[in-house]
Amino acid sequence: MGDKHRVRFDPVDLEIEVDEDETILDAAFRQGITLMHGCREGQCAACKSFLLDGDLQLDRYSTFALADYELEEGYVLLCKGHAYSDLDIELINYDEETLRSAKPLRDLTAEVVEVAGLTHDISLLRLRPLDGVALDYHPGQYVDITIPGTSEHRSFSMATTPATPGELQFVIKRYPGGRFSGLLEGGPDGIAAGHELALRGPYGAFTLRERSERPLLFIGGGAGMAPILSLLRHMTEAGVDRPAVYYYGARTAADLFYLDELKALENVLPDFRFVPCLSESNGDGSATGAPGELECALGLVTEVVERGEPELAERDCYLCGPPPMIDAAMALLTGAGVPHDRIFYDKFTTTAPG
Known part of the structure; x- marks a missing residue:
């Protein structure tokens, strides 16, 4: 262990103790503080803050998250900062509602119940926590899953909620040669029912702001379905009746999944719409998908949102998916007058393939 120092956060009048050997973000987790964060790998910029005073040094990070000129101006990444x-640090992104609501980090072992294909490149992974140890988490959060036989991990969001403590579901995009996702493709060395996996969490600030009564806009793509589905499932369990619409972007109808449940939510949540969006037509110029030849909107998901939602400024917006989609959605929303503190996003970055 290294020397310990005090870190004060403005403008929230909050102070924590940090050891030199841990990052500032990890120290906050340890003390029950939920600072804004995303990938925790120095890639997404969600934890970007401004150093007002003191000696802070950074581990290796991506210049896409923190440009050289920003570093010179005093900006830092809390997930890489020692x-x-x-x-004295000024928080740029913070939320009073979640700041002091951290769930305790814990390590647990879970048994694989099922690995199933949802599309040609997306899998469902169902786990059952062992030894009666349930994971306490906020809907929308994620865990680290250790790659079997290594000390490395990959981060995946739960699609479930704490209302089902005996099961955790994950929606995982498979990448060719992926260190973890490749193990979901089957084969003698793959992950299968009965195997055990090590988990650590929960992490993430992609959670529903319960105090707000504003209408909700969800925009997702790919495996970004998982945390948004967790939030929607939570809304049904908690009786949340805020108007909500979910735009989900895919390439073709073959890339859509969970359609039955999402359409059924329109009959459960009092004012909810699900709008699947296809960037490519079915070859005949149509945009439909099973079940029942479900009508889909044609175009990139952000294009469909722009056409379908002329009044965005008064919504709380939740975005989850690959970085290009998040960047395009952010530009659309801020351009439409949505304040930054009403945009919550989970950018699915990767440290390495799969």
Whole structure:
């Protein structure tokens, strides 16, 4: 262990103790503080803050998350920052509702119940926590799953809610040669029912802001379905009746999944719409998909949102999916007058393939 220092956060009047050997973000987790964060790998910029005073040094990070000129101006990444003196840091992104609502981090072992294909490149992974140890988490959060036989991990969002403590579901995009996702493709060395996996979590601030009564806009794509589905399932369990619409972007109808459940939610949630969006037509110029030849909107998901939602400024917006989709959605929403503090996103970055 290294020397310990005090880190004060403005403008929330909050102070924590940080060891030199841990990142500022990890120190906050340890003390029950939920600072804004995403990938925790120095790639997504969700934890970007401004160093007002003190000696802070950064581990390796991506310049896409923190440009060189930003570093020179005083911006830092809390997921890669180590304190070597007392620090005064200004939080750029923070949420009073979630700041002090951290769930305790815990390590647990879970048994694989099922690995099933949802599309040609997306799998469902169902796990059952062992030893009676349930994971306490906020809907929309994620865990780290250790790659079997290694000390490496991959991060995946739960599609379930704490209302089903005996099961955790994950929607995982498979990448060719992926260190973890490739193990979901079957074969003698793959992950299968009965195997055990090590988990650590929960992490993430992609959670429903319960105090708000504003209408909700969800925009997702790919495996970004998981945390949004968790939020929607939570809304049904908690009786949330805020108007909500979910735009989900896919390439073709073959890339859509969970359609039955999402359409059924329109009959459960009092004012909810699900709008599947296809960037490519079915070859005949149509945009339909099973079940029942479900009508889909044609175009990139952000294009469909722009056409279908002329009044965006008064919504709370939740975005989850690949970085290009998030970047396009952010530009659309901010251009339409949505304040930054009403846009919540989970950008699915990757540290390495799969």
